[in-house]
Amino acid sequence: MSNRCATLNKLIPFSCVDGPGNRQVLFLQGCNLRCLNCHNPYTMALCDDCGDCVPTCPHGGLSLIAGKVVWDNIACQQCDTCLQTCTKNASPMTKQLSVDSMIQSLTKNVAFLNGVTISGGEATTQLPFIIDLFNEIKQSPTLSHLTCFIDSNGHLSSSGWHKVLPNTDGVMIDLKAWGNECALKLTGRDNQKVFDSINLLAQAGKLYELRLLFIPNQTDYLENIDVLAAFLRQLSSSTRIKINAFQNHGVTNEAASWPAAKQVEIESFAQLLRDRGVTNLHLPNVYL
C-alpha cells in the first residue's frame, strides 16, 4: 500500500487513443518544457496559491483558506476564467490523487480496461508516484494483467528511466524537432536528453510509439528528412511512428497565429519517410 500522491490535472476513465486498447489515463500537472505550441498551457506549472484567480471566478468556485486555494468542483462551471487569469500557466483546479485511490478506481473498472497510461503535463516530473503506482498494479492479483504506459517528452535521465522501467510495459515519446536549434526554439530545451531516452527505451524494448508533431514552417523534419528517416529505420519495426498534425486551438502565444497542418502536408511528409524505408507509420484520422 502506498499513500504517495500526485498532483492531478485530469483523469479520463476510458480512452482508446493513449496506448493499446482501452485505458484509464492520468494527466499530471506540471511540465519541464515550455512549448510554444502547447494546447494545454495551464498544465505547465504548479499553483503557488497566490490567490489572483480567486476573485475572478464568476461562480464562487474558488476560495482562499489558510493561504491555500480551494476549488469547489460542484460550484465550478468549467468556464476557464481562472485559467485565463493565471499568469503562471497553472491551474487552481487540480487534485491530489493517491496511489491507493487510483488502485481502487482501477479495481472498480478492471473488467473494461486493458491498462493505464500516465500523461501530462509531463508525467515523469512526478516519477515517484508512477513508480509506486506501477509497482502496486503489478503486485495486485486482480490488476497485474493491466499494461502500464507512460506518455513523455523524453526529458528524463537514464537513472530515472531505470527506476521506472521494470514495471513499465511501454512508453510513447515526442520527438518535437530534429535539431537542437529548432528544439530550443519550440520547447525551450535542446534535444539531447530526448535522443538519449529514445535510444535507452529502444534498447530496453519499451519504445511503443515515437511521435512527430508536424508544424508547417516551424519543425525541421523536412530539412533533415534523410537523417530523420535513417534514425527511424534503425528502431524496431514494432515501434509505431505517429505523425501528428499541428492545430492551433488552445494555443495562447505566438503559435496561435501559425497555420494548422493540412492533410496534404502530412501525407507528403509521410510519403517522404516511406520512400526512405520507414514503416509502421500512423497518420491522423481527422484534421480539424
Ligand code: SF4
Ligand atoms: S492558479 Fe495561478 S492565479 Fe490561481 S492561485 Fe494558482 S498560481 Fe495564483
Ligand code: SF4
Ligand atoms: S473554471 Fe475556474 S473560474 Fe470557471 S467556474 Fe471553475 S473555478 Fe471558477
